[in-house]
């Protein structure tokens with residue numbers, strides 16, 4: 001088969017400025033052969049034109065695919081404590097067939113909108129088979145949590161059994177507030193060279209209050225569940241500063257998820273103490289649970305460190321990376337669209353360790369090509385009506 005040339009109002013390469021009226025020459029498998037300027041397109045035959053944007057395949061750096069069956073089962077804006085309580089209440093109401101079917105539907109929808117790689121939190125073996133069959137590339141995070149220090153080793157033992165089931169998997173702590181000192185130390189001792197780490201961070205003000213002063217709903221919730229609080233509570237410090245001594249000298253990629261209630265000092269602390277830190281923004285989930293958003297201006301100049309996640313259908317109406325970008329663009333129009341596209345592509349790919357295959361339109365890669373239509377071509381902005389679909393699949397495996 002011959003090569004194909006795709007053109008659009010704007011091509012976002014993710015390794016340079018967007019190209020107005022540019023094009024992409026690809027081979028029959030979707031590998032990028034050349035990125036073309038509008039001048040280079042002049043006179044070429046058989047150019048397929050897609051009005052809007054062409055962008056590299058999206059990377060969803062934070063998802064819980066296995067929670068897809070909880071779509072429309074949780075109320076909005078109840079705050080993190082009631083959100084977690086509700087999940088605990090309903091998570092056993094559905095049989096495995098139902099759960100797997102919901103995950104499969106969600107996975108197809110992500111594939112259609114242009115997601116080519118996912119960082120996915122796993123607490124069960126529900127998604128093992130469908131991931132093995134998927135064209136989407138996964139980085140699996142086997143999540144552990146538990147405040148009872150006596151149960152720490154058995155939690156890790158179970159996680160290591162699960163790790164064997166999933167390829168590209170690492171054992172990670174759930175959140176700053178849900179792990180004991182013992183469990184953190186055991187997680188740290190089990191970190192392997194090629195692991196990618198992640199943790200939910202500063203998703204609520206309640207989390208900050210819990211660490212600073214052992215006040216508020218989070219402490220009450222744990223007490224009502226008769227869970228022992230770690231000795232470091234209260235620490236008078238930020239969540240990450242508090243747990244940092246248990247995770248010294250981590251050089252692995254480490255994705256801090258949410259950061260909704262992070263200050264500049266918190267972000268600076270993470271960058272200084274974790275050399276390979278990424279900040280994953282999940283604004284739709286933040287609006288759903290806490291009705292809050294991170295201070296995006298703190299992240300807009302962090303360049304390669306910001307990526308995008310959808311979180312789960314328990315706290316989102318869909319698992320759409322584009323929807324997350326639209327929320328950010330609407331709230332902070334000053335952030336140029338090319339940055340958002342980098343966050344949703346190459347940065348997520350780097351965080352997950354997939355950047356040699358996907359994330360940008362560098363010749364030799366087959367990152368997937370996504371068409372975004374219904375954009376504002378003149379100002380090069382997304383609109384509330386923008387929609388995306390995969391045009392050319394990625395070659396990731």
Ligand SMILES: [Zn+2]
Nearest residue numbers: 064200311312
């Ligand atoms: Zn999450």
